[in-house]
Amino acid sequence: MAVFTFDNNESANYYLIRHGLPDWKIKRMTEQELRxxxxxxxAFKDGRNKNGERNWNAYVDLITYDVLEQLGCLPFVPDTKLSYDMHLMIDVxxxxxxxxxxxxIFGQQMTVPNSTAQVKRKTDPKQQETINPVFLKKYFKELFQLHKDTIRQNGLQSLPVLRDGKDCDREFSAVQEAIAELKTEGVFPQTLSFDFVEYRKSTLKEVRIWELENGEIHNALEGSWFSIDRTTVVLATTGHSTLHQGTASPLLIKNKYTQANLKKVLQDIFVTSQMNYASPGVAQRLSYCAKRADDELQDKAGQEVQRIK
Structure with a gap:
């Protein structure tokens, strides 16, 4: 892990640091912001700025939380138990x-969760969002084989697979085959159940939720949701208590291939969206797994040469 202070006069420095330290976890701070x-x-110590100490402590706190999260250390967990023992997000x-x-991984008997995020190069970038099922199956198995002891020791029995964006049935088949093989190999118990749902952060037509009370319009409470049809729901993970401008941007959750209990899926997505370690005082729209996947992909993008199209 490296906490790296640098001069940000050149925007390319962000990419140079990430590209030069590909195997490191990096927390980047600009010299200008630090100063x-x-x-x-x-100025606070000299009596010239009464908010100086508070701002400095908040700055140090955010850096510390971000370092902890990158190291895989979770400083707090929700008191509410999750409906599923494991959660997997797949993102492109x-x-x-x-x-x-x-x-x-946060089973019913576990007091401390376990988390991992892996980034793999796509073999077929021209297919855009679609993932090659052969490689998806391979990466899926490799990830869970790393945690086979934890899965066995805690008797983990359930898993929702959340596909960020639009999936295709070939991906579901790849996940299905991988789970069957992991059961045969003893990594998963034979009784393990899984669900496969689409987790859409954006849609072609933006959906909004609000409450009308005494003639005034307010954001709905966090955790509010409504069903479009029996397989599609819209969930607001932020809302009235955490947003002070604009309307909440909800998520769209779609169940296509398994008979998932969508209420349980929504509850777990909402609860894990409270696991905002990098900035705990700010409402987080995405679930923990989705945020980790996003962060890892952005970090990987920082290692690539930026070309003008």
């Missing part, structure tokens, strides 16, 4: 060059 925050703290980068698998 500005510390000037405020110095915006430039379709890499895919990420983000796993959270």
């Amino acid at each position: 500005r925050k510390y000037r405020g703290y110095s 980068s915006s430039r379709h060059t890499h895919l990420a698998l983000s796993l959270l």
